[in-house]
Amino acid sequence: MIKAILIFNNHGKPRLSKFYEHYNEDIEQQIIRETFHLVSKRDENVCNFLEGGMLIGGSDYKLIYRHYATLYFVFCVDSSESELGILDLIQVFVETLDKCFENVCELDLIFHVDKVHHILAEMVMGGMVLETNMNEIITQVDTQNKMEKSEVCAGRYCRSTCSCCISCKEHEPPGNAQKHQHWRHKHKSAKFTFLQIVAARS
């Protein structure tokens, strides 16, 4: 069984945490910190498995992680899971995120925490692997998102939201736009490294 799925960045900032077993809130934070501590110390060219720390349950538990550009994806599993199997599951997860967000980067995870959770829910349910096929996961998420779109259009907010959208763009000062372009550029480059690794690993 999968006990927890954690995503944090190179500085240990949590980007997603999902626990399939109940821990106290403080313990959860400690687990994230401890896991980051364990994982971040490791070089690039070492194995992707770690024995779980004290908090998460000792030697019966394993941390299986992958490092992509700025993010660590860590799965904490018990002995009933196959190590290499989980390693590839992480890959499936990341590739799915990449498809859903069209070139995923850390920012996507920050601003769409809920979406990432929804994608994850289609993959892992209550600690059990539900689906490993990327296309199937995307189909499921898409059907849900379709409802979202149809609802937004059908909803009475539709018009006002559109106008709001336009007004925002209009009021945007030119300087800001430039800055934004600059940001966009950097942002893209960050994506690039990220993807490179995706490609390299797969």
Added chain:
Amino acid sequence: MSDVVEKTLTALPSLLSLDSQPGSAKLSTHSKLGNLIRGITELTSKHEEEKLIQRELSSIKEQVSSPSTTMRQMKELMVRSIYCEMLGYEASFSYIHAIKLAQQGNVLEKRVGYLAVSLFLNESHELLLLLVNTVLKDLQSTNLIEVCMALTVVSQMFPKDMIPAILPLVEEKLNHSKEIIRRKAVLALYKFYLIAPNQVQHIHNKFRKALCDKDPGVMSASLHIFLQLIQENSEAYKDLTASFVTILKQVVAGKLPMDFNYHCVPAPWLQIHLLRILSLLGKNDQSTSEIMYEILDESLQRAEMNHNITYAILYECVRCIYTIHPKSDLLEKAAKCIGNFVMSPRINLKYLGLKALTYVVQQDPKLVLQHQMTIIECLDHPDLIIKRETLELLFRITNAQNVTVIVEKMLDFLRVSKDDHTTIDLVGKVAELAEKYAPDNEWFIETMNTVFSVGGDMMQPDIPNSFLKLLLEGFDSVEEDKKLRLFAVNSYVSLLQGEPNKLPQRFLQVICWVLGEYSHLSKDVEPDVLLRLLVKLLDTKSCSNETKTWVLMAMTKLCSGGAALSVAHEVSEMYGSSMDTVLRQRVQELQHLSQDAQLQTRVLPQCASHKPVEVDSSLSFLDGFVSEALAAGAAPYKPPHQRQEELSRSKALSLEPYGLSLPISMSSCSVTDRQSPTLLSMSSGLSGDSTELSHKGSSTTLKLDGVKRVWGREGYLAQKEPAEEAAQVEASSPLQSSSQKADEDSSHSQTPTQTPDSEHEKQQLASSLFVGLASQSSGSVGGKSEQTSQRFRRKARNQDKPLSSSEHLTNLLVSPSGSADNLLLDSNSSSDLISSPEQTHVHSLDLTAANGTCDAEAELPDRDVKGLKSPLSRDASVPAADFTPHEDPDRRKDLCLTSHLPAALSGLSHSEVTLVCSDQSLDLSACHVQKDESIEFVVFIKNSSDSAAHRVQVQINCEELEVSCVCDSTAEELKSNSVTVCQYFLTVKRPSVSFELVGMVYYQKPAGSLQTAQFSYKLPLTSFIRPLAVSTEEYGTMWLAYSHDTKQNLPLMSGEDEPLTATLNVLKTKLQLHVVEIIGKEGIVACCLRPDQPCLVHCRVHAGMLAVWLRSPVPDLPDCLLYHCQRALQEH
């Protein structure tokens, strides 16, 4: 926060309009969330972040509670709270709103609501009960997405006692037309099975149906369940082996749709799952294993080495092959596979290869020999995890010849490792190896010194315990013991003369104890010098209070006249007014004993021998104090469980789902009878208890699944036996090949001229590491050194055993100030210190001494048993196994023993007389006799030997039953071939599904030695159930009065009669229930264990099922009875 990406976040809001969706609802969401995130990234300190989040939270709080907030805004607020919670800030005020959102929002808002709920709450959170109705509603929804969401949240967390309410709905979903719903339903049911196995007992057949589902996705989901079930009880599912093999065959052959391929490998995760299941099924079962040989071979061949995931499959294959009944050509292939793993340049594979080697080393030590050079390289691998795994492997191949090299490697690793968890684990292993295989005293003490200084205060407390015990109990020869102790003393004195403040506290405590106890052995150490050292230690700042008490105890033992007096005085001046009571206590002892040499020799005799120490476990010396306190109006003592019960009783809320949505329509009933605060939460907790039994079992099996535990407390030999067997089963003559191997090795190391220096070193290391392994595999016992280690090992195990039996006692040793028990003793002894030296002797003999002697006592029965069985298996469970009844003599005895039944019981029905235990002289048989209102347990003791047995005494215990003696259970003399009978009256203290009576027989043989034998006897709850004849009116009043209840749907019987009548008749005949009345579709039934322990059952036919509702004033009884009802109906 120096990250480039994060810095640029400042420009976010503008970006967001371009990024991803152009929907402005998104925009408003993100501008607020964006503000928050931008704010956080700009911060420099944790403190500022805290302030910002608190501000954010209070603004969220304000908005969520305002009535004008729309659901849409609520959704956005929830996302923000989720973000805050993820960062570790509590947003508990939003929990209730998350539930509301899940309840009232439209599909999308609901989705966020459910997500928030599943992230915020846990199974035991009380707010979760508010979600039950929403889940019920959504499960019945026609919108598939809603159903999916409900199933997801249910599998994440659901209150255990609410499962019956939604169970039928989830079961229904197994027949849903959509594959995804079926799949999720299967996983939800699996989750139910994990948290409340009793409740889903009746749907095991449906699991089988799910396995045959036309959709492979549903089938693979059901494998989760089967993996678990087979782990718990593989026997029941052997019939499915062929099906699993067929499935795997189809998968491997690529019969599944292309969708299931991953990197051109057909459904790899499914294959992994199936292989795990097969290995469980084929374990120790030749015929089952034979079914799977072919497919395993095919899997091995099909999995070409091209991608990570194929390695995953290969690894599972290899493990499976080594787990099931061995087949030589498969083993050969698997061994080759392991070789490929180990040699692989990819580190992940190397890791798995080492793991596989560790797993198979018991069966196939040759394989390790083949890869010895790779293993040596792994020892110097830059990756610590690989290193650790290698050490784990070495740990398993340690023997007396290579122990020094391996332990040295381990200690090297320990010095580098920073990880606490690893340190603790490895320190334990080193200590174990040192005790087991130590070649000589010096090495042993020095290794243990390193263990103590490296392990520090983190290590398991039983390491210092067993070390001290080893010193105390000693070995076979007195001379050896003396040498060991002397060496320890000398080494510790030199340590103390060095820099003692750098040593960990635990080590200092060990040092103190040893010096106090054994320093008199050394002629070179002056007591005064030692005392000075100890005083110096006492003055160090880093010394904890606990350690100080140990120092003082040591000083108390050492103080004897002369200069010591002044030291004692000095110390008592210093610490006599300490805040720590234990410390003060010790100082008092030191002061008094140092002044009175005579008392000291009486209290602390040198070389404390193993005299039994009487411990008054009932604390009867406190009786006077207790009665005084009671007289003064104190509340009587309540055991913890009773206190807990009362506490929860006063706290319990009426937490019931709304009656309407319950599948059982007894709403009117439930409204009226819920006037008093009900104990729903109580009864649910108890139902948990009843299910826990099986659950616990599952958790342990789960742990064992990983790698075979080769090193138990019992040591190495017992496990080695099966390994050797397996080696012999192998067709490839192990003796020859391994000796050849060994030859090769030696020839390798003898030709150093060709190899460069480093290579040569490695070769040498290899030969020292793997020495003895070859001989081990061929089963030949080694030469002289092996024999000496044998002696050491036996000693080590001798003291290993009592350690586990009296762990609670030994814990006292480690924390003299920590445990309350000890404090009690201390205060007691301080008051009695002068007046009654006798008692002081008991207490201040030093707890260790007390321990040792207690253990010696505990060991007694063990030694007796030893004569009966081979010395190899000194396992506690073995005596029971030895005494397993033999079928035939049993039958024969039954007839003659029945005649010994007491006259009062002879007319009554009794169970078959079964042989429960027998040793050389006594045969014990037992049966239970059903009386109208009670049950009696009869033990027949037959002396089957030629000589008489004296003082035969039987003791019977059971946690859940009250056992009272009907007739005298002791017999002064039991002549040869005569029978004596003991009768016991059994009543239920705490209901349980079945009861296990554990008994001990003590007797004396003419030779004088005290003999003991243990036996156990199992009784189902059904033997205690009696019909309870009540009228419908009485039933009504009783029903309202009882608080513990449980509900469940049971299958109906089909017969000639009406289904309800037929079902109730089955229950009536099988369980002796009393059917009070049947009206239409309802029936009421009553039974009792004793007249004051009734249980009422209300049955109702509903939707083709029998909805039963059990109530009783006795906790647990409804659950246990329900279990038997289920069983009775299933068996019918």
